[in-house]
Amino acid sequence: xxxxxxxxxxxxxxxxxxxxxxxxxxxxxxxxxxxxxxxxxxxxxxxxxxxxxxxxxxxxxxxxxxxxxxxxxxxxxxxxxxxxxxxxxxxxxxxxxxxxxxxxxxxxxxxxxxxxxxxxxxxxxxxxxxxxxxxxxxxxxxxxxxxxxxxxxxxxxxxxxxxxxxxxxxxxxxxxxxxxxxxxxxxxxxxxxxxxxxxxxxxxxxxxxxxxxxxxxxxxxxxxxxxxxxxxxxxxxxxxxxxxxxxxxxxxxxxxxxxxxxxxxxxxxxxxxxxxxxxxxxxxxxxxxxxxxxxxxxxxxxxxxxxxxxxxxxxxxxxxxxxxxxxxxxxxxxxxxxxxxxxxxxxxxxxxxxxxxxxxxxxxxxxxxxxxxxxxxxxxxxxxxxxxxxxxxxxx
Amino acid sequence: xxxxxxxxxxxxxxxxxxxxxxxxxxxxxxxxxxxxxxxxxxxxxxxxxxxxxxxxxxxxxxxxxxxxxxxxxxxxxxxxxxxxxxxxxxxxxxxxxxxxxxxxxxxxxxxxxxxxxxxxx
Numbered sequence: 102x103x104x105x106x107x108x109x110x111x112x113x114x115x116x117x118x119x120x121x122x123x124x125x126x127x128x129x130x131x132x133x134x135x136x137x138x139x140x141x142x143x144x145x146x147x148x149x150x151x152x153x154x155x156x157x158x159x160x161x162x163x164x165x166x167x168x169x170x171x172x173x174x175x176x177x178x179x180x181x182x183x184x185x186x187x188x189x190x191x192x193x194x195x196x197x198x199x200x201x202x203x204x205x206x207x208x209x210x211x212x213x214x215x216x217x218x219x220x221x222x223x224x225x226x227x228x229x230x231x232x233x234x235x236x237x238x239x240x241x242x243x244x245x246x247x248x249x250x251x252x253x254x255x256x257x258x259x260x261x262x263x264x265x266x267x268x269x270x271x272x273x274x275x276x277x278x279x280x281x282x283x284x285x286x287x288x289x290x291x292x293x294x295x296x297x298x299x300x301x302x303x304x305x306x307x308x309x310x311x312x313x314x315x316x317x318x319x320x321x322x323x324x325x326x327x328x329x330x331x332x333x334x335x336x337x338x339x340x341x342x343x344x345x346x347x348x349x350x351x352x353x354x355x356x357x358x359x360x361x362x363x364x365x366x367x368x369x370x371x372x373x374x375x376x377x378x379x380x381x382x383x384x385x386x387x388x389x390x391x392x393x394x395x396x397x398x399x400x401x402x403x404x405x406x407x408x409x410x411x412x413x414x415x416x417x418x419x420x421x422x423x424x425x426x427x428x429x430x431x432x433x434x435x436x437x438x439x440x441x442x443x444x445x446x447x448x449x450x451x452x453x454x455x456x457x458x459x460x461x462x463x464x465x466x467x468x469x470x471x472x473x474x475x476x477x478x479x480x481x482x483x484x485x486x487x488x489x490x491x492x493x494x495x496x497x
Numbered sequence: 498x499x500x501x502x503x504x505x506x507x508x509x510x511x512x513x514x515x516x517x518x519x520x521x522x523x524x525x526x527x528x529x530x531x532x533x534x535x536x537x538x539x540x541x542x543x544x545x546x547x548x549x550x551x552x553x554x555x556x557x558x559x560x561x562x563x564x565x566x567x568x569x570x571x572x573x574x575x576x577x578x579x580x581x582x583x584x585x586x587x588x589x590x591x592x593x594x595x596x597x598x599x600x601x602x603x604x605x606x607x608x609x610x611x612x613x614x615x616x617x618x
Contacts, residue, residue, distance in 0.1 A: 258586065310570045310571075311568055357586075
């Protein structure tokens with residue numbers, strides 16, 4: 102059990118998501134990563150009701166300098182955003198970068214180091230390099246000295262992990278996940294891949310790494326997302342009721358897929374979730390919407406299982422429980438499959454989505470009919486080598 | 498704006514040098530745990546038992562195939578080398594579909610890659 106020290110639980114509950122901003126995700130050839138970060142930041146600042154001088158720290162999530170070709174990007178982004186003088190740092194954890202950055206921003210507030218933190222997630226994986234080059238670079242996201250030297254791709258590693266999963270998913274189930282998420286994306290004006298695939302289209306797409314076909318894979322995307330965190334007392338009166346971070350948890354697993362006792366299980370995600378739920382003082386049944394890291398269709402099902410949100414994810418998928426109108430909608434944004442996947446921005450966008458859902462102001466057609474008191478944002482890097490889970494809830 | 502950048506890395510092999518040298522010659526050199534004596538392949542400094550690697554051992558180089566994936570990205574397998582306590586991912590272009598056994602092949606090219614082929618070609 103996680104044992105809070107004196108007052109710790111109260112402090113965690115006291116961090117608000119004051120403002121959120123997000124650019125469109127996609128192949129945005131005319132916008133630099135600096136443009137994207139600035140656009141998302143301005144929107145978040147406006148929502149928070151703050152001036153830029155109120156922000157005293159920047160935490161930047163950007164997966165790799167090989168995409169932006171900008172070393173020390175946090176200082177450059179701080180300059181662009183008019184935050185010179187603020188503390189600025191960069192957080193990196195592969196696909197979990199954004200989730201970890203939100204947690205690092207919350208930690209700064211909890212530690213009393215900052216009062217208002219802008220967490221900026223941004224990446225440009227679609228337009229800065231050829232797709233094959235990005236695929237090769239992603240192959241070094243695992244153990245570069247072992248798997249990386251074989252030339253293995255992320256898709257192949259995810260495929261081997263999915264094959265080892267004992268959840269009983271079929272090719273039809275993989276297609277269901279794709280249709281669900283890209284269907285949700287049709288109602289998300291910022292999504293990279295809003296699609297209503299024809300029957301059989303997913304199964305007919307080219308084989309990348311069995312069982313994964315092209316349409317089972319999330320795209321390479323450009324985009325940015327920002328959340329501004331602060332204690333309610335440090336916010337304008339209009340935003341003191343903003344959604345709260347209820348719990349944060351992170352964990353790691355063995356870097357080598359083969360070194361894990363059960364390569365199909367996302368064990369780090371389970372540990373991170375337990376930590377986040379214990380901090381929030383709730384069980385998984387309290388979660389009524391989730392943004393789950395669906396880099397590949399099967400990874401969503403593996404993720405839902407590891408998060409403890411379903412005892413039988415495949416049966417619940419088939420029953421429609423994870424649909425937009427279901428009891429536990431998963432990836433209303435479209436997820437990585439539909440909304441897109443700029444790695445640094447992904448986890449920040451997930452938390453932003455959860456905050457908007459809790460406030461009841463998400464996109465028309467996607468906001469659930471039932472109140473979203475608690476939502477969960479789930480990211481990971483590698484094949485769930487690094488996991489970060491964040492729980493967002495209503496202020497009361 | 499367009500920028501062509503070519504980077505030629507010369508990475509120190511460090512502690513992994515005996516293992517990587519083995520891969521170039523087709524020998525499966527695993528780390529040996531000083532606490533439980535388990536062989537780990539590919540090597541890890543920290544054993545699953547919590548002990549630390551204290552030496553090296555050369556395994557037979559044969560392996561049991563657990564699963565395999567193939568497609569546009571190539572062919573790769575998850576397999577466990579005989580004598581190893583952990584499994585590994587290897588490039589498996591030379592492994593026939595349905596094969597349940599494999600053997601380590603000498604790495605070709607500049608990269609010290611884990612390659613496997615038929616156990617008894």
